[in-house]
Amino acid sequence: MKKVLLGMSGGVDSSVSAVLLMEQGYEVIGCSLQLYDADACSIREGGCCTPKDICDAKSMCASLGIKHITLSYQDMFRKYIITPFVNTYLEGRTPNPCIECNYQMKFGVMLDTAEEMGYDYAATGHYADIRFNDATGRYELCKAKDRAKDQTYVLYRLTQHQLAHTLFPLAGYTKPEIREIAAKHDLISSKKPDSQDICFVPDGDYAGYIRRYSGNEEKGGVFADKEGNILGTHGGVSRFTVGQRKGLGIALGKPVFVVSKDAKTGVVTLGDERDLYRREIDLEDVNLVSLAADGEYRLNAKIRYSAKEQPCTALIKGDKAHIIFDDEARAPAPGQACVLYDGDAVAAGGVITADSV
Numbered sequence: 001m002k003k004v005l006l007g008m009s010g011g012v013d014s015s016v017s018a019v020l021l022m023e024q025g026y027e028v029i030g031c032s033l034q035l036y037d038a039d040a041c042s043i044r045e046g047g048c049c050t051p052k053d054i055c056d057a058k059s060m061c062a063s064l065g066i067k068h069i070t071l072s073y074q075d076m077f078r079k080y081i082i083t084p085f086v087n088t089y090l091e092g093r094t095p096n097p098c099i100e101c102n103y104q105m106k107f108g109v110m111l112d113t114a115e116e117m118g119y120d121y122a123a124t125g126h127y128a129d130i131r132f133n134d135a136t137g138r139y140e141l142c143k144a145k146d147r148a149k150d151q152t153y154v155l156y157r158l159t160q161h162q163l164a165h166t167l168f169p170l171a172g173y174t175k176p177e178i179r180e181i182a183a184k185h186d187l188i189s190s191k192k193p194d195s196q197d198i199c200f201v202p203d204g205d206y207a208g209y210i211r212r213y214s215g216n217e218e219k220g221g222v223f224a225d226k227e228g229n230i231l232g233t234h235g236g237v238s239r240f241t242v243g244q245r246k247g248l249g250i251a252l253g254k255p256v257f258v259v260s261k262d263a264k265t266g267v268v269t270l271g272d273e274r275d276l277y278r279r280e281i282d283l284e285d286v287n288l289v290s291l292a293a294d295g296e297y298r299l300n301a302k303i304r305y306s307a308k309e310q311p312c313t314a315l316i317k318g319d320k321a322h323i324i325f326d327d328e329a330r331a332p333a334p335g336q337a338c339v340l341y342d343g344d345a346v347a348a349g350g351v352i353t354a355d356s357v
Helices: 012-023 051-064 074-090 097-116 160-164 175-184 206-214
Strands: 003-007 027-034 068-072 121-123 129-133 138-142 221-224 230-234 257-262 267-271 277-288 295-302 310-317 320-330 337-342 345-352
Touching (some): 003 012, 003 097, 012 051, 012 175, 027 051, 027 097, 051 068, 074 097, 074 206, 097 160, 295 345, 310 345, 320 337, 320 345
Parallel strands (some): 003 027, 003 121, 027 068
Antiparallel strands (some): 129 138, 138 345, 221 230, 257 267, 277 345, 295 310, 295 337
16 A cells, blocks of 8 residues: 655645545555744634644544654755745845745655655645656656646746655535545535645735744835836835835825835835737746756746746746747736746746846
8 A cells, every 4th residue: 555644734634635546545654844943833814834724634634544643844944935025125136935835845755754664655635646658758747637736836946756655636626626536525624614824824915924933124125117207205115116106105196016126235126017918038947847958949838827828939048048029018026936837837947036027
């Protein structure tokens, strides 16, 4: 019997994943990750590692008759997720910590733990699919049946080894179907709401969190137009992201958007919406998934989780890529991921560079 270490957040997706894996004949152990201290996460409900969530996961495992363990990785989470998150904002870019958490924690240390325990796979309740392509000899990360919940964008960093030892039981289900299965098995998570926002920023106040974590008051700066004319002042570049219109704290008599920002000078450049569009961007830290070699490819690009895919030409060389969109892309933000798709499969992905905007 194959053995699976299942990441369990206490939510409906991971609990139904346990049911499905057991029905498929796997031996399952539930695993919750304690990634930040209890005091910090106890103020927030609906996260992914609050004491209540871990307690819920333990209860669901007990009701299903399977073992549950809790792994504590606060130091690693601080080193690999929180500190880079804070530093990236302070450097004037916009990070996506969920991508790094999936790569470093869920399919990094959790998978390592599974292998050390002699287990065959790690699994989670992500909406994605993994297939092996006989023609290329590579594992492919593919979109889930429920396109509205598909999470391949935040999983693009997974390596071939990680994909080979990972299971996504929800690949062929929609979210309503998952809730029906949970209700059928009387799981306490059947009506539990989905988690929202970044788990370790309980109130969504990124600037406040960065200030508390770093222990420093960020230096303010100025708003300027494209010509360099000073328009006003602000409290720090970490408060803004490219494309932002609301919450700027400045009134100019017309809608304006953050076009770019420079952490070194403290200048946040504002402009019209048309100033946000880019025909070309550059990527760094590129990870090849279904692709196996450098080259020029016709693909579809997604520059943020909620964005629509756009046709493009991708010129990939090593861990760098140059992307040329067929139609201009709106507000590519340095620090965010650009994920490239070949049909349903993730071809590659990388981080948008600062000089792209």
